[in-house]
Amino acid sequence: xxxxxxxxxxxxxxxxxxxxxxxxxxATGIDPTSWSDGLFSRLPxxxxxxxxxxxxxxxxxxxxxxxxxxxxxxxxxxxxxxxxFTRGDIxxxxxxxxxxxxxxxxxxxxxxxxxxxxxxxAHQMHGAAQRAGATVIPAxxxxxxxxxxxxxxxxxxxxxxxxxxxxxxxxxxxRRALGAGLDPAKDFPELRAAVVNGEVLSAAKKRFxxxxxxxTLYPDYGSTETTTLGGACAAGSLHLWSDRFLFEVxxxxxxxxxxxxxxxxxVTSYHRRAMPIVRYRxxxxxxxxxxxxxxxxxxxxxxxxxxxxxxxxxxxxxxxFPIDVEDVVYGALFGCEPVFWSGxxxxxxxxxxxxxxxxxxxxxxxxxxxLAAALQDRLGMxxxxxxxxxxxxxxxxxxxxxxxxxxxxxxxxRGQGGRGLDYTGSSQxx
Numbered sequence: 365x366x367x368x369x370x371x372x373x374x375x376x377x378x379x380x381x382x383x384x385x386x387x388x389x390x391a392t393g394i395d396p397t398s399w400s401d402g403l404f405s406r407l408p409x410x411x412x413x414x415x416x417x418x419x420x421x422x423x424x425x426x427x428x429x430x431x432x433x434x435x436x437x438x439x440x441x442x443x444x445x446x447x448x449f450t451r452g453d454i455x456x457x458x459x460x461x462x463x464x465x466x467x468x469x470x471x472x473x474x475x476x477x478x479x480x481x482x483x484x485x486a487h488q489m490h491g492a493a494q495r496a497g498a499t500v501i502p503a504x505x506x507x508x509x510x511x512x513x514x515x516x517x518x519x520x521x522x523x524x525x526x527x528x529x530x531x532x533x534x535x536x537x538x539r540r541a542l543g544a545g546l547d548p549a550k551d552f553p554e555l556r557a558a559v560v561n562g563e564v565l566s567a568a569k570k571r572f573x574x575x576x577x578x579x580t581l582y583p584d585y586g587s588t589e590t591t592t593l594g595g596a597c598a599a600g601s602l603h604l605w606s607d608r609f610l611f612e613v614x615x616x617x618x619x620x621x622x623x624x625x626x627x628x629x630x631v632t633s634y635h636r637r638a639m640p641i642v643r644y645r646x647x648x649x650x651x652x653x654x655x656x657x658x659x660x661x662x663x664x665x666x667x668x669x670x671x672x673x674x675x676x677x678x679x680x681x682x683x684x685f686p687i688d689v690e691d692v693v694y695g696a697l698f699g700c701e702p703v704f705w706s707g708x709x710x711x712x713x714x715x716x717x718x719x720x721x722x723x724x725x726x727x728x729x730x731x732x733x734x735l736a737a738a739l740q741d742r743l744g745m746x747x748x749x750x751x752x753x754x755x756x757x758x759x760x761x762x763x764x765x766x767x768x769x770x771x772x773x774x775x776x777x778r779g780q781g782g783r784g785l786d787y788t789g790s791s792q793x794x
Contacts, residue, residue: 370634378640384422415445448638461492464595470497477529479505530562549578566691597660696735
């Protein structure tokens with residue numbers, strides 16, 4: 365089946381079997397069962413709001429008896445939304461999880477350190493690792509039963525070779541290890557890689573964590589609604605799974621969609637049956653480029669994820685994202701002990717707080733002058749930088765390990781809307 369045929373088939377399936385999408389398409393006067401050139405581009409987008417309005421089963425397109433599992437999003441940017449999967453949907457997502465460059469095998473021991481509750485992430489890696497013959501340690505989220513002290517013990521005593529977690533977890537693991545007199549780069553010799561997701565990861569933070577642990581990071585990109593959309597190859601590029609999805613890049617100014625360029629990512633799944641994903645706006649701003657020429661040999665398109673559209677801010681007429689600040693911060697602090705950062709932007713002034721331990725704070729303070737210069741040179745931002753002890757103004761590294769671990773929000777903007785800072789992962793609209 366060609367991509368054209370697969371697109372026509374999934375759109376017809378959505379129209380005939382998902383009540384919410386059928387009503388939405390009918391309201392625009394479109395009958396996708398009568399396929400013609402140009403019809404796809406006239407289909408209305410599916411948005412997060414649609415997923416909420418269709419709750420609980422308006423987007424369900426199979427008999428309920430065919431549903432194997434129901435997941436929900438984390439609700440980072442609003443109310444949680446449902447995601448239905450058939451057994452076939454699950455098999456297809458597990459195949460995708462094995463596309464990345466980490467190369468799981470029966471020799472691997474995989475620590476799964478993301479939430480199992482309602483999200484798809486842990487289940488994706490758990491199932492894929494088992495399919496590859498690897499041993500799985502289902503550590504799950506930070507809870508009273510899984511404090512960081514226990515997770516670190518599992519990482520060391522069971523000779524974990526691959527960790528699956530958010531990037532921030534690697535920072536937290538490292539700080540706990542150093543506090544126990546362990547060197548992350550030397551005292552976990554079997555650990556060779558980490559597959560990371562849940563946060564946008566800058567190139568500098570990736571290098572920082574790889575140096576800290578002496579491992580290779582393989583970013584994974586996706587969402588609960590879509591599952592994995594792309595993963596890092598052995599050469600380090602983040603590729604989109606274009607044989608499983610149709611990807612469009614939406615130019616927000618013109619409303620025009622293209623296969624490449626910078627804009628909001630729009631996703632259509634060729635294979636999803638339980639809950640068809642048709643022209644779904646991810647809410648993420650990305651740059652998609654031709655994958656040809658990657659050293660891994662894949663011709664799948666490459667993607668750079670800038671961040672959520674809601675997190676974008678403006679400095680002197682230039683659109684920036686928290687990842688841009690993060691890249692400067694960890695570039696300037698490369699080789700330091702684990703450092704957490706948070707900040708607030710007010711016009712072109714960045715008030716930046718760096719959390720460093722007593723043993724590492726002197727070196728961090730020595731680097732602040734260079735960091736300030738880099739922020740000015742690369743981003744056009746003036747800065748006021750302070751270095752504080754662990755736990756001063758953040759909750760990530762406090763000892764109350766019973767708190768659940770969610771997605772951290774690092775940067776707050778004044779007067780521009782967007783999400784507020786809360787290291788517990790919940791967010792408030794300004």
